[in-house]
Amino acid sequence: MLVVGGGISGLATAWFLHRRGRSVVVLEAGAEPGGSIRTERRDGFLVEGGPNSTLYRDGALAELVRGLDLERELIEANAAAKRRYIAKGGRPEPLPDGPLALLSTGVFTPAGKLRLLLEPFHGRAAAEESIAQFVQRRLGREFLDWAIDPFVSGVYAGDPARLSVRAATPKIYALEAEYGSLFLGAAARMLRGRPSGPQPTGRLISFRTGMQTLPRAVARALGDRFRAGQAVEAIERTPTGWAVRTPAGTDEAERLVLAVPAYRAAELLAPIDRALGEALEGIRYPPVASVALGFERAQVAHPLDGFGMLVPGRLGRETLGVLFSSTLFPERAPPGRVLLTAFVGGARHETAGTLPEAALVERVLADLGPLLGIRDAPVFRHLTCWPRAIPQYELGHLGRLARIDRALDRLPGLHLRANWRDGISLVDCVANARALADALAAPA
Structure with a gap:
């Protein structure tokens, strides 16, 4: 063959x-x-030009890793990676990671939280919907703007108003199709011992050498x-x-x-x-640029205690989000330094994904600097540009x-x-x- x-x-x-x-x-x-899986080590920084991590669980990937005798090379993400930030109100806000956190979070207003309670009372769609149409109908505009929109930008570099919910997020679509409700479907699956929601499961991993x-x-x-x-x-x-x-x-x-x-x-x-x-x-396949920037630790005020930060589309910024790469996995930056990996462009900012290197770095610093408290120029930079990135x-x-x-x-x-x-x-x-x-x- x-x-x-x-x-x-x-x-x-x-x-x-x-x-x-x-x-x-x-x-x-x-x-x-x-x-598109591309790893380089330069000046003591380990840079990923494509995927930075993957979920690991029993299945085909585990069979492949075991068959290649790579299990000893696996490294699991820092426990802090469970914390995800979103840019809102001029600062990074932690996204709620469960029902109790949802009640206390400032990401959503009281009205937005109450709107979620209406989710089980909405019927099934009569025709194909975009992710934006589906989420706004079932969960409301706030949840679309401050949770799903940035998530879609982070995963697909896409526009939720154009992506098909059934094709791009089939597990979410399946909950409505099977149970008529996301919440009721998640609860039913949990009672049956199946995964309780549409979110991917498994350990977040990489390899020691990328x-x-x-x-x-x-x-x-x-x-x-x-x-x-x-x-x-x-x-x-x-x-x-x-x-x-x-x-x-x-x-x-x-x-x-x-x-x-x-x-x-x-x-x-x-x-x-x-x-x-x-x-x-x-x-x-819209263009996306991966912009890796290294700083002295003292140059970044934010504790970088998480996976990274997503930037909602409604903020109008061309930077889609940033990974706290040196927090995620060890030996991604030299001692005393940190590595951030930002993504620019995508379906809603196609021209930004093809800018020259100096303009891309300037754009990322302008978008992220005030949010993360970045001072002065990076001590390291490395760009990977994909003219045609994610389908x-x-x-x-x-x-x-x-x-x-x-x-x-x-x-x-x-x-x-x-x-x-x-x-x-x-x-x-x-x-x-x-x-x-x-x-x-x-x-x-």
Whole structure:
């Protein structure tokens, strides 16, 4: 089998196939494995250009980590990471982490808290809704503005008015669909011993040498089955399957997995099936810049005692949020210094995500400086810019996926596996990769 793409989706698919006794080769255009998972150590700072952490629990990711003998490399997030801040009233406010905290928090007004009590009395939606429509209908405008909107910006770099609740947050949608209420659904699941809410579960982890430890380990395990620097020029159908042409030559296989972004899959597949190419090209990827800034500890007044701070869209700032990276995990900054990782751009500020380095740093300092009490210029800076960052599961996304699946039915032996469907997180990508590998390795 051939896998095109050495990000975590392609690597995990290949690893699970190999473990199940199938012959597989991975072709990666870049010089290193990992795709958007990118770790660098510079001047004593450990910088993540993509994902900074992931949830870890029993399942596909645990199987992958154990199989690679990486358990000793796992590190769990600082206990302080349970505290999340939101920018409101010119300062960081801790988000409530439970019912009792919700009663005392200043993030929501008394009227906003009372509005939550009406949630069980709202019926099911009659048509597809955006996340914004769904949350405002069920929980009210305050909860949308000060909780869900910044959360969506932090996870998707997206606009909740455009993202489909059913596609982007299926567990939340399922509570209404199954129980008619988020609160009643969470309570019913708790009584049945199931997870009590739609929030992800598991331990927040990284690796001692950063997130790219994982894809690098997969590539080493695959050995010469992983081929870097092999940019695909074209793919073609053959009488027995598929052919992939690179500058090094042509590889053929009965089955081909394209584990690449939707826009790249569109480029490769449009000459074969125009409708499929158009459907894939329609998935948006707004630009996002990851801005890592190091400071002397005395330069930042805030205690940085948490995961980070989200910036609600209604504040009109182009910085989506910031991670307190040196609080999250050890050895992310030299002694006496701290590391902050801010994110700029996204679906509502696309031009900001493509600004030059000096302008991006200035924008982040202007947005975050007054909130965190930052004094003077950073002693360290490192930027990672993604012109096309996170796929957006917008309204109509599930219909688009249905069209893609119908087109794939016309192309036997071709499979698409990447984070533009079925979940954008690393843990989702690994789980989906294992499911595909199991299907491909099953006896005919």
